[in-house]
Amino acid sequence: MSKINNIIIVSLILICSVTQGQLENDQDISKVGTTAAQFLKISSGGRGLAMGSANVAITNNLSSSFWNPAGLAHVKGIQVYFENNGWLAGTDYNFGSFGFEWPRVGVLSLSITMLTTPDDLVRTIEKPTGTGEKFNAQDMSIGISLGKSLTNQLSLGATIKNIRQRIWHSTGQTIAADIGVQYKTPIKDIILGASISNFGNDISLIGRDMNLSVDPDPNNQGNIEFVNAQYETDAFPLPLLFRVGIGGNIINKEKLNVLFAIDAVHPNDNYEYLNLGLETNVNNMFSIRAGYPGIGKKDAIEGLSLGFGVKYPIMKTSNVLVVDYTSADFGPLGIVQRVSIGFNY
Secondary structure, eight states, rough: OOOHHHHHHHHHHHHHHHHHHHHHHHTOOTTTTTTSSSSSSOOOSHHHTTTTTTOOOOOSTTTHHHGGGGGGGGSEEEEEEEEEEEEEGGGGOOOEEEEEEEEEEEEEEEEEEEEEEOOOOOOOSSTTTSSEEEEOEEEEEEEEEEESSSSSSSSEEEEEEEEEEEEEEEEEEEEEEEEHHHHHEESTOOOEEEEEEEEEEOBEEEEEEGGEOSSTTTTTSSOOOOOOEEOOOOOOOOEEEEEEEEEEEEEEOOSSEEEEEEEEETTTTTEEEEEEEEEETTTTOOOOOOOOEETTTTOOOOOOOOEEEEEEEEEEEEEEEEEEEEEOOOGGOOOEEEEEEEOOO
């Protein structure tokens, strides 16, 4: 067991060293706007968003497939989770997950994430008020995750997901993976966590909207008048995220628990930053949360996030209904409010 502990501690130190090295080498280059599938960075789960997106070490429910798949190892029984909320700029965000314990294997979950835009008019230079057609866009990710506790202190997890983007009749698709680890230290049960998200191939768009007909030699008559051709779009990488976090109890009593969480995040398309979060639990039934994300990120617009959660036993059985509410400040883009519902069998 001591060898495993040493391996985990060394791995976390190496990840922190790599992140710090990238910070020193790229401190003047943010690479903003260089990746596709930005919807993969939208926080899933009311608890994590309310705690300022500081969740990689303490996540322990079905939203762990987003933060750190190792957190799935703490799921008990059968659980379902769903949220449907308005996102920024009139878009609609959906996340749903189903998971269950698989004896001697771990906890298996299936999750789907979707971001859609409302219909808009198709406009051209000749018809700037609209052609009579409408278009929309949709991003979707479907993933299968597995989390397993190797010991009482160590949990590992991984996710394989199919990522698809569509704009009207053009689509792009690729495969990506997430991996994560959580380790409960012997020091006051402080938890360390680390994850790598969205490790996969680049993505580009293809489809009938790319088709066109051209005259290869418009200055000469009598040649081939039209040739079918196709636009070729560039391929862009996915938004790769390295997260390293720590979390633990500040107060841990029978009817009162106060939890803190700190995440350090290194994205491949922005500057490094910190997320901070706090959670207070009363009677393991009512939770109050607060957090502040994006500390150290240049030109960050995120502000304070607040939220609360309720766990309600159904008819005095072991079944529990979980409801979370979150309000997050996105500066000039407004306040995002989110309600999520979970059910534990």
